[in-house]
Amino acid sequence: MDKKKPKKVFVQGAIPPEKIANSVANHQSKTEIGAHSIFLGQIRADEVEGKTVTAIDYTAYEEMAENVFHEIREAAFAKFDITCAHIYHSLGRVNVGELCLFVFTSSAHRKIAIEATNFFVEEIKAKVPVFGKEIFEDETHQWKVNK
């Protein structure tokens, strides 16, 4: 494990859209950047046997998750010539239409940024111990599984 302190990824509740504007604005002084690639996960009102999802309640094995996020970052920086990378993931209740994941990478060139964001999204889905309870209108629930 790298000695550097892992960056904090988890945020309580939904990620506000303003966070995206702020993150982009914070990179306007980095004039070696030519491309930003952003991925946002939004809670979908899925229908399951006639019931509709109204929210997902996220929990995580937080210590392990933060370490895995950190390892994914290290791997991404080793693999792609990116200038910066930021990840935010929600914990707790996120309602339908709100954002639960924000991945943001920047590079001199577009293809690198786009591939790096892709890598982050796939790695996060596959490797990070985050659990999602899909809550229906009637307060029943089912557990989400990534495909």
Next chain:
Amino acid sequence: MDKKKPKKVFVQGAIPPEKIANSVANHQSKTEIGAHSIFLGQIRADEVEGKTVTAIDYTAYEEMAENVFHEIREAAFAKFDITCAHIYHSLGRVNVGELCLFVFTSSAHRKIAIEATNFFVEEIKAKVPVFGKEIFEDETHQWKVNK
């Protein structure tokens, strides 16, 4: 040519980061969306023979460009199962560190949104008659060519 009125793509000057937050916020009521993919082009302080780019001044064959943007949109909607797609491109002077391109697609599923954004970016670079004058600190310039 489709009869639908093409959407306005060009904006004067740089694209403000707040526009991204607003666009995302506007899609939170669309609860069939599970993923947004965003690409941003930012003006890079490239060095050319010891001189540094300070801005790009964009011009376009506007009528044709708006039609080509519209055709790219139509092709993207035919090819990808996306919910929405938005493109904004700057005209006029955009300084280093500022945004000149904003592509934003949304879909139920992540791969579709990511592929659609990719498609838009490549098509825009290849097919839209937009011209960029790279302006150096000493007010000399060179004409940008997409690779």
Next chain:
Amino acid sequence: MTVTIKYFGLVAEAAERFEEILELDGVLTASELKAQCLNGLAIADKESVQIAVNQNLDDKITLKDGDEVALLPPFAGG
């Protein structure tokens, strides 16, 4: 030996607990402990539950005193 067991998501729900500290005898691998912990729980697909020992997903590991063990249902991040 003493090990701390953490339960997450649907495993925590089925086990009705988030954490417990167990006193164990003998030599035990992670996968044996997993079978023991899940035994009797109402979980449809026990194969899909992973066990992490000190954040390591290798279920062949032999447990030792002080280990932190986590029972992890399928991941759903992003």
Next chain:
Amino acid sequence: MTVTIKYFGLVAEAAERFEEILELDGVLTASELKAQCLNGLAIADKESVQIAVNQNLDDKITLKDGDEVALLPPFAGG
């Protein structure tokens, strides 16, 4: 026949004009008109200049009265 010619980017710079209306005689293809317009202009790579007739990039087209022709240097959008 009368055609409107629009110049863009480095072509406009070299030609020192953005637009002109020409009165042309005879039968002329787009590529012939392009050669005629670029003749004598200080443009390093004339091959890279495309011609659009009524927004159509086909340079085999035969021109007709009222056409809008555009001389387009390499694209640099995005």
